[in-house]
Amino acid sequence: MSESETLKELPLKALHERAGAKFSPFAGWSMPVSYPPGVLKEHLHTREHAGLFDISHMQLIDLNGADAARLIARLCPLEAESQAAGASKYTFLLNENAGIIDDLIVTRLADERFMIVANAARASVDVAWIRERAKGMDVSIEPLQRVFLALQGPEAVSVMADAGIDAGHLSFMSGFEPRSGWFLTRSGYTGEDGFEIALPIEDAEEIAEKLAGDARVEWIGLAARDSLRLEAGLCLYGNDLDEETDPVSAGLIWAIPKGLRQGGPFTGAKRLAEIIAAGPDEKRVGLQAEGRQPVRAGATLTDPAGNAVGRVTSGGFGPSAGHPVAMGYVRADLARPDTQLFADVRGKQVAMRVAKLPFIVKRSQKG
Amino acid sequence: MRPLSKTYYTEDHEWIRVDGGVATVGITNYAQEQLGDLVFVDLPAPGTSASKGDTLVVVESVKAASDVFSPVDGEIKSINEALSSEPGLVNSAAESDGWLWSMSIADESQLDGLMDAEAYQKTLG
Numbered sequence: 001m002s003e004s005e006t007l008k009e010l011p012l013k014a015l016h017e018r019a020g021a022k023f024s025p026f027a028g029w030s031m032p033v034s035y036p037p038g039v040l041k042e043h044l045h046t047r048e049h050a051g052l053f054d055i056s057h058m059q060l061i062d063l064n065g066a067d068a069a070r071l072i073a074r075l076c077p078l079e080a081e082s083q084a085a086g087a088s089k090y091t092f093l094l095n096e097n098a099g100i101i102d103d104l105i106v107t108r109l110a111d112e113r114f115m116i117v118a119n120a121a122r123a124s125v126d127v128a129w130i131r132e133r134a135k136g137m138d139v140s141i142e143p144l145q146r147v148f149l150a151l152q153g154p155e156a157v158s159v160m161a162d163a164g165i166d167a168g169h170l171s172f173m174s175g176f177e178p179r180s181g182w183f184l185t186r187s188g189y190t191g192e193d194g195f196e197i198a199l200p201i202e203d204a205e206e207i208a209e210k211l212a213g214d215a216r217v218e219w220i221g222l223a224a225r226d227s228l229r230l231e232a233g234l235c236l237y238g239n240d241l242d243e244e245t246d247p248v249s250a251g252l253i254w255a256i257p258k259g260l261r262q263g264g265p266f267t268g269a270k271r272l273a274e275i276i277a278a279g280p281d282e283k284r285v286g287l288q289a290e291g292r293q294p295v296r297a298g299a300t301l302t303d304p305a306g307n308a309v310g311r312v313t314s315g316g317f318g319p320s321a322g323h324p325v326a327m328g329y330v331r332a333d334l335a336r337p338d339t340q341l342f343a344d345v346r347g348k349q350v351a352m353r354v355a356k357l358p359f360i361v362k363r364s365q366k367g
Numbered sequence: 368m369r370p371l372s373k374t375y376y377t378e379d380h381e382w383i384r385v386d387g388g389v390a391t392v393g394i395t396n397y398a399q400e401q402l403g404d405l406v407f408v409d410l411p412a413p414g415t416s417a418s419k420g421d422t423l424v425v426v427e428s429v430k431a432a433s434d435v436f437s438p439v440d441g442e443i444k445s446i447n448e449a450l451s452s453e454p455g456l457v458n459s460a461a462e463s464d465g466w467l468w469s470m471s472i473a474d475e476s477q478l479d480g481l482m483d484a485e486a487y488q489k490t491l492g
Contacts, residue, residue, distance in 0.1 A: 033430075
């Protein structure tokens with residue numbers, strides 16, 4: 001984005017400043033990128049105890065009306081009509097070419113209500129796309145203004161209980177509205193057990209202070225959020241997913257119900273079925289460098305003969321893995337674990353091998 | 368005549384300690400704070416010739432890679448081998464044990480445009 005554009009500020013900005021956050025622009029927002037412990041400690045703390053993230057840049061979109069389920073079924077490869085109330089699903093908005101417009105979590109709240117969690121950078125594109133497809137349908141589409149927090153890590157469940165927020169009964173990938181204007185799911189973006197909680201701005205500061213005040217909890221910035229999700233093998237839209245990438249190449253076919261893989265009412269269904277039938281040209285894989293040199297997004301991947309066969313889309317250091325971690329896309333015949341590849345880093349050839357994702361043992365029960 | 372040992376600073380947040388015609392180079396404490404925890408330091412081979420402005424070292428944090436430039440023309444004499452197993456030394460001791468490399472100085476007049484500690488501190492505001 002251009003520097004003249006004004007960055008959006010988090011409603012709890014002052015609280016993050018008091019916590020010593022360093023801010024950096026991300027997807028049009030001024031976001032805490034790290035706190036005084038630093039990214040390594042923040043990352044490890046989340047995996048050992050509990051980390052608190054302000055993810056208010058993410059966009060909640062409330063769909064309400066008799067046609068809400070029919071609209072979701074038109075937008076996403078989901079069996080929305082039969083989705084249970086309280087169930088959260090990882091899914092996508094697809095274009096006609098089955099390219100991913102955005103990846104989403106869609107939770108059914110009631111017969112006629114769904115809540116979408118969309119990526120910050122895609123929020124305006126998503127809302128316009130959804131409204132276009134909802135024309136003539138009986139459904140309201142309301143982007144919500146909320147403070148949105150994530151509490152992640154093995155101690156998240158007990159921290160929530162001690163904060164008086166009743167959430168322990170939720171199974172992973174489910175959610176509900178504990179109070180009017182609140183939205184709470186057991187889910188996350190770290191590979192750990194945890195929760196995401198959206199709440200009205202007027203309720204947020206007290207809850208954030210209460211959670212952050214727990215001795216088991218540290219504030220965690222975007223830098224550690226990125227290394228946590230990368231170790232967990234989770235995609236970052238804009239890096240690992242874009243409108244040119246389909247869910248089959250991205251290795252996300254698990255998110256598409258079997259009954260929708262040969263066709264369905266959603267945009268992109270026909271092209272998706274063709275890609276499934278023919279097999280993708282390239283596949284998303286985990287990549288592990290053989291040395292200590294991190295290989296980052298944008299690096300070209302070659303085979304041992306020097307032919308370009310793919311690219312790194314996310315890469316860095318995995319503090320829990322203890323070594324550099326990366327993901328990228330490679331020609332489909334080279335996607336098998338342990339395949340030897342090379343990445344070009346500033347003109348040096350760094351040996352890498354295809355690695356199984358995730359790089360850590362996930363402790364989230366599902367998803 | 369120059370004093371025996373003097374430390375210079377660049378606007379790229381490097382420090383250069385000059386002693387007996389040899390420059391020892393590192394990044395400032397301010398720079399390491401901005402970068403965050405380092406996980407890898409890509410060092411040049413001793414004997415490498417460099418021109419002022421060449422990228423000699425890349426310091427890699429969890430999140431990003433940043434270039435460190437040669438402040439003068441010269442030749443690499445030694446590198447800080449300890450950083451290969453302990454890149455975090457740059458965070459804990461940026462302006463001492465976390466030095467990056469030392470080099471000969473082909474032309475001492477290239478030091479003239481650099482800042483002293485006081486002038487550098489002023490740029491940090």
